[in-house]
Amino acid sequence: MMGSLPISRRLVFKLRQVGIGTLGSAKSKLLILGCVALIILAVSNRNRDGSSSLIGWTGEVDLSSSxxxxxxxxxxxxxxxxxxxxxxxxxxxxxxxxxxxxxxxxxxxxxxxxxxxxxxxxxxxxxxxxxxxxxxxxxxxxxxxxxxxxxxxxxxxxxxxxxxxxxxxxxxxxxxxxxxxxxxxxxxxxxxxxxxxxxxxxxxxxxxxxxxxxxxxxxxxxxxxxxxxxxxxxxxxxxxxxxxxxxxxxxxxxxxxxxxxxxxxxxxxxxxxxxxxxxxxxxxxxxxxxxxxxxxxxxxxxxxxxxxxxxxxxxxxxxxxxxxxxxxxx
Missing domain, CATH: 3.90.550.10 (Spore Coat Polysaccharide Biosynthesis Protein SpsA; Chain A)
Incomplete structure (x- = not known):
């Protein structure tokens, strides 16, 4: 079911539906595909950056000497x-x-x-x-x-x-x-x-x-x-x-x-x-x-x-x- 999809996948699904249903042209399809690629890239980069803990702490700042x-x-x-x-x-x-x-x-x-x-x-x-x-x-x-x-x-x-x-x-x-x-x-x-x-x-x-x-x-x-x-x-x-x-x-x-x-x-x-x-x-x-x-x-x-x-x-x-x-x- 759509309600069970992760947020990024739901967004991709909606973009494709709206773009293809209303525009239907080759150019619009290429535009949608470009948006999808950017979304996937952003999500993968966020995941690759490492896990974050409570209230925005990412662990990237070196506080070990303080x-x-x-x-x-x-x-x-x-x-x-x-x-x-x-x-x-x-x-x-x-x-x-x-x-x-x-x-x-x-x-x-x-x-x-x-x-x-x-x-x-x-x-x-x-x-x-x-x-x-x-x-x-x-x-x-x-x-x-x-x-x-x-x-x-x-x-x-x-x-x-x-x-x-x-x-x-x-x-x-x-x-x-x-x-x-x-x-x-x-x-x-x-x-x-x-x-x-x-x-x-x-x-x-x-x-x-x-x-x-x-x-x-x-x-x-x-x-x-x-x-x-x-x-x-x-x-x-x-x-x-x-x-x-x-x-x-x-x-x-x-x-x-x-x-x-x-x-x-x-x-x-x-x-x-x-x-x-x-x-x-x-x-x-x-x-x-x-x-x-x-x-x-x-x-x-x-x-x-x-x-x-x-x-x-x-x-x-x-x-x-x-x-x-x-x-x-x-």
């Missing part, structure tokens, strides 16, 4: 050295990576053997044209807030916040990075979650929606910082402006620092985050989310933060960014 052309990884870890080694080995090979900052909150500093091993891995895995920097950010206090402490000497604008037990292909990470470049004030990530009004308790009370509610409805209002890009300015904002009561609550309960960051960014922008499709390889088997009553604890966090912020800043969305070059079916 702060916005590269990104830094901030990786949270806790006594899972085998997982840390695997993650560092993988991410060190990503082309646009500038540095990896390991958030270290253990009572003992990293051992010399661990440092030597990771340094060796970085040298082997990094691309020949660039050596990725590896930094241990040592913290005296054991708190989940440490993953959002300001990093004074961070060279890049983009921060990719990641846990040590999650691996994404470099191509997926850098697609998400291009999406972030088109919207650098918001959070861009792979793990969406939603808040819902709790009808049983009133319009000013909320409950936490896990993965299944997002999958079922296609709606989300957060992307978790276990795998998300955001601007480095939010590290400073979290460090300097996040209410002390929220930080104390997070330290005490060992949960919800990711929700707090989503609140912070949404409160600053009044905009939703962006969910990016990507393959997630979880190489760990345990974590906070595996504990009992996880959803109830997260619901408590949301309502606590709403009280502290004085409003619900999270903005729902249902947009999902997909790399069309690697997806034959949209």
């Amino acid at each position: 702060p916005r052309g590269r990104y830094s990884i901030v990786m949270n870890t806790w006594k899972r050295y085998d997982l840390l080694k695997k993650s560092i080995s993988h991410y060190a090979s990503c082309p646009l990576l500038d540095s990896i900052h390991i958030v270290w909150s253990e009572p003992d500093p990293p051992s010399d053997s661990l440092k030597r091993y990771l340094s060796h891995v970085m040298r082997l895995s990094s691309r020949k044209d660039q050596q990725v920097e590896l930094v241990f950010d040592i913290n005296k206090e054991d708190s989940l807030n440490n993953r959002f402490k300001e990093i004074k000497d961070l060279k890049t604008d983009a921060v990719f916040s990641i846990d040590d037990d999650i691996i994404f292909p470099c191509s997926s990470v850098e697609f998400a990075f291009t999406v972030w470049q088109s919207a650098p004030d918001t959070m861009v990530g792979y793990v969406p979650r939603m808040h819902w009004v709790d009808q049983k308790k009133g319009n000013d009370k909320y409950r936490y929606g896990g993965w299944w509610s997002t999958w079922w409805t296609g709606t989300y209002s957060m992307v978790l910082s276990k795998a998300a890009f955001f601007h480095k300015k939010y590290l400073k904002l979290y460090t300097d402006e996040m209410p002390a009561s929220i930080k104390e609550y997070i330290t005490k309960n060992r949960n919800c620092e990711d929700i707090a960051m989503s609140f912070l960014v949404a409160n600053a922008t009044s905009s939703p985050p962006i969910w990016v499709k990507g393959k997630i390889y979880e190489i760990g088997s345990t974590g906070i989310s595996s504990l009992g009553s996880h959803g109830e604890r997260r619901t408590e966090c949301i309502n606590k933060f709403v009280d502290e912020f004085g409003r619900m800043p999270l903005v729902p969305a249902n947009m999902k960014a997909i790399d069309s070059c690697n997806s034959w079916f949209w």
Whole structure:
């Protein structure tokens, strides 16, 4: 059927119908054929130029040497050295990576053997044209807030916040990075979650929606910082402006620092985050989310933060960014 034809083919079909039906002369047919050839040439040139990502970014401008052309990884870890080694080995090979900052909150500093091993891995895995920097950010206090402490000497604008037990292909990470470049004030990530009004308790009370509610409805209002890009300015904002009561609550309960960051960014922008499709390889088997009553604890966090912020800043969305070059079916 004509309605199912691609745009360029429909245009060619209409031009031929109009030209042949109304003019009918040899000259008009030659004119139409010339137009058809120009259209086909323009379409083929556009396709040959390479794929474009969100909001006009074509990748033709070399930004690799600028702060916005590269990104830094901030990786949270806790006594899972085998997982840390695997993650560092993988991410060190990503082309646009500038540095990896390991958030270290253990009572003992990293051992010399661990440092030597990771340094060796970085040298082997990094691309020949660039050596990725590896930094241990040592913290005296054991708190989940440490993953959002300001990093004074961070060279890049983009921060990719990641846990040590999650691996994404470099191509997926850098697609998400291009999406972030088109919207650098918001959070861009792979793990969406939603808040819902709790009808049983009133319009000013909320409950936490896990993965299944997002999958079922296609709606989300957060992307978790276990795998998300955001601007480095939010590290400073979290460090300097996040209410002390929220930080104390997070330290005490060992949960919800990711929700707090989503609140912070949404409160600053009044905009939703962006969910990016990507393959997630979880190489760990345990974590906070595996504990009992996880959803109830997260619901408590949301309502606590709403009280502290004085409003619900999270903005729902249902947009999902997909790399069309690697997806034959949209």
